[in-house]
Amino acid sequence: MMSNVTMLTENLPNIPWQDKPEGYVGPVWRYSENPIVNRNPIPGVARIFNSAVVPYEGAFIGVFRAEQNDGVPHLYLGRSKDAIHWEFETEKIKMVNESGEPYMPRYAYDPRLVKVEDAYYIIWCTDFYGAALGLAKTTDFKTFVRLDNPFIPFNRNGVLFPRKIGGNFVLLSRPSDSGHTPFGDIFVSESPDLVYWGKHKHVMTKGYNQWWQSLKIGGGAAPIETSEGWLLFYHGVTGTCNGYVYSMGAALLDIDNPSIVKYRTKDFILTPEKWYEETGFVQNVVFPCAALTDAASGKIAIYYGAADSYVGLAFTTVDEIVTYIKEHHTENGDDGTIGII
Ligand code: BMA
DSSP states (O other): OOOOOOOOOOOOOOOOOOOOOTTOOSSSEEEOOSBOOOOOBBTEEEEEEEEEEEEEEEEEEEEEEEEESSEEEEEEEEEEEESSEEEEOOOOOOEETTTBBBOOOOOOEEEEEETTEEEEEEEEEEEESSSEEEEEEEEESSSEEOOSSOOSEEEEEEEESSOOTTBEEEEEEEEOOOOSSSSOOEEEEEEESSSSOOOEEEOOOOOSSSSSGGEEEOOOOOOEEETTTEEEEEEEEETTTEEEEEEEEEEOOOOOOOTSSEEESSSSBBOOSSSHHHHHSSBBBEEEEEEEEEEETTEEHHHHHHHTTEEEEEEHHHHHHHHHHHBBBOOOOOOOOOOOO
């Protein structure tokens, strides 16, 4: 059943794309040439994964989580003509404060890259006396101005909405601990100026009766505006006797009040099953951080980290995924409410 859902995004005729393979079951399918970024991508960097890309000047640009050979993650810039083959800068992104002085994070991982109005924002996990969200702004991908950290620790998975709602910037996050966080729900916060954050609300709970997301969940790609609400790809985690397993789920949030979940998937829509997802520095990880969209065709290309070692690419269409989410919806706690108990 197709539904003719539309995306209120830009057209992107050069979006990377492959049709769904014949006989494939499921709403999201992988690029056949995955992984698109392999190990040792540049000198001094062992692995690139959990990364975010956007269209830029007729081509593509991205902020990549690069695990250096000293084991410390930092953010590196990458450019691509086709959004599949990437060339990386060999030095990490240099951030400055608002006076232009160096203001580098001690480490940086899991970036999201989101255009809001006339600027691009990077949100990542930074060291702020423990894991917390870092925020930086660029308009030219040459100067990166690091802004105030939005929240006190501990917090991860900051995902900015691509437009203001009710005049405010809107940010998803997942309060956490400073370690590997065996718990966690998604919350939403608002800010008029990217300095003062408030109006905090609960968005989504970890799965009550869905074991693939029973431990914790966290935002993934920046929400995509559709005629059915904000389309969110997120990660859900289960704990096994052999460690955490990260899968991908999807949800539709209310367009004017995204603390209200309209629908969310009962089942994962992608789970580790390929060698590059099951085997790596951290096994069994599928971790979405970005999506490209073409409003004209309804095509969506999802970028995800695989096994903390590679970048994977997967596809769906807005019709297919929205129909799937609605048909496979499950209620979880008070997700359907505004979330202010
Ligand atoms: C999370 C984050 C992610 C990582 C995942 C699996 O806590 O650190 O960057 O992909 O663990 O190791």
